[in-house]
Structures are given as C-alpha cells and as structure tokens.
Amino acid sequence: MKSIQVPLQQLDPELPLPRYAHDDDAGADLVTAEDFTLAPGERRMVPTGMAVAIPTGWVGLVHPRSGLAARHGVSIVNAPGTVDSGYRGELKVLLINTDPTQPVSFTRGDRIAQMVFQEVARAHFVPVDRLPETSRGAGGFGSSGLSSTPDHYAQQR
Ligand SMILES: O=c1ccn([C@H]2C[C@H](O)[C@@H](COP(=O)(O)OP(=O)(O)OP(=O)(O)O)O2)c(=O)[nH]1
Numbered sequence: 001m002k003s004i005q006v007p008l009q010q011l012d013p014e015l016p017l018p019r020y021a022h023d024d025d026a027g028a029d030l031v032t033a034e035d036f037t038l039a040p041g042e043r044r045m046v047p048t049g050m051a052v053a054i055p056t057g058w059v060g061l062v063h064p065r066s067g068l069a070a071r072h073g074v075s076i077v078n079a080p081g082t083v084d085s086g087y088r089g090e091l092k093v094l095l096i097n098t099d100p101t102q103p104v105s106f107t108r109g110d111r112i113a114q115m116v117f118q119e120v121a122r123a124h125f126v127p128v129d130r131l132p133e134t135s136r137g138a139g140g141f142g143s144s145g146l147s148s149t150p151d152h153y154a155q156q157r
C-alpha cells in the first residue's frame with residue numbers, strides 16, 4: 001500500500017488522531033469534537049477538531065461508516081465529501097439522520113466518518129466536435145436494466 005505523510009493540526013488537542021481500525025483498512029476514522037443529537041431527518045455540520053495539509057496530487061474523501069448507516073440510518077449528505085489538498089480549515093462532516101422516527105445521539109470523541117486518501121489526476125479539457133464512439137453511447141440512468149440476464153450482456157457471452 002502507498003503511504004503518504006499528512007501534516008495534522010490538532011485544533012482540539014484532547015481528541016485522538018484519526019486511526020485505521022485495522023491494518024488493511026482504506027479509511028481512517030474521524031471523530032466528532034462535539035456532543036450532539038440528530039433528530040429524524042436532521043443534518044448537521046460536525047467539527048472534527050483538526051485541520052490537515054493533504055499532499056498536492058491527493059484528495060481526502062469523507063465517507064460514511066456503514067455501521068452507523070445500517071444501525072441508525074446516519075449518512076453523509078455530500079458523500080463522499082471532498083477535501084482539497086489546499087484546504088487548511090477545520091475538517092467537517094455533514095452528517096444526516098435519514099431515520100424517519102428515531103433521533104440519534106453522539107458523544108465527543110465518537111467515530112462518525114472515515115477519510116480515504118486517493119491520488120487525483122488533473123484534467124485538461126479539450127473541446128471537440130465529435131466524441132469517440134462506444135457501446136454505451138448516451139445510454140445511462142438505468143439503460144442496462146435491473147435483471148442479471150439482460151440483453152445488454154448478450155455480446156459478452
Ligand atoms: O465533507 C467535507 C467536504 C468539504 N470540506 C472542506 C474541504 C474542502 O476542500 C472544502 C470545499 O469543499 P467542496 O469543494 O466540496 O465545497 P464547495 O461547496 O464546492 O465549496 P468551495 O466553493 O469552497 O469549493 O470544504 C470538509 O471539510 N468536509
């Protein structure tokens with residue numbers, strides 16, 4: 001696995017650093033700096049008490065935790081959140097409680113999200129009159145259907 005150094009400023013020094021729960025995990029867990037409760041349907045910008053300097057050419061993606069999603073319906077509004085390498089402000093997590101009836105409470109230090117680091121490419125956009133042809137063409141938004149044996153697969157069999 002590639003490894004990068006990420007300078008981290010602890011705006012709230014008593015909180016733990018982000019950690020990988022297991023050696024091969026893709027995401028390092030982020031914690032909340034605050035106690036809060038999300039009412040059903042409520043969203044909130046949650047501070048993490050830290051700022052980072054992600055290396056140029058990389059991005060930090062703020063992903064939901066599946067356990068919170070499965071148990072409480074808690075997700076991230078803008079999933080995955082994009083943390084630009086030039087961003088020096090406090091990392092925040094835009095949580096939402098999608099449960100229609102149950103509130104959910106968090107305590108300072110609880111792990112609320114996970115950050116995945118990825119390399120990014122810079123696109124240079126080149127205006128053209130025609131795009132190269134493909135089998136998909138302009139089909140999208142469900143064009144290949146739901147069934148596991150659609151005609152769509154016929155040519156590959
Ligand atoms: O989940 C997130 C998403 C973003 N950010 C911070 C870092 C990121 O670099 C900055 C801007 O995010 P984004 O580009 O997604 O927001 P925008 O609405 O496009 O704002 P801007 O105009 O500042 O780019 O906000 C977070 O702390 N958490």
Ligand SMILES: [Mg+2]
Nearest residue numbers: 082083084087
């Ligand atoms: Mg932006």
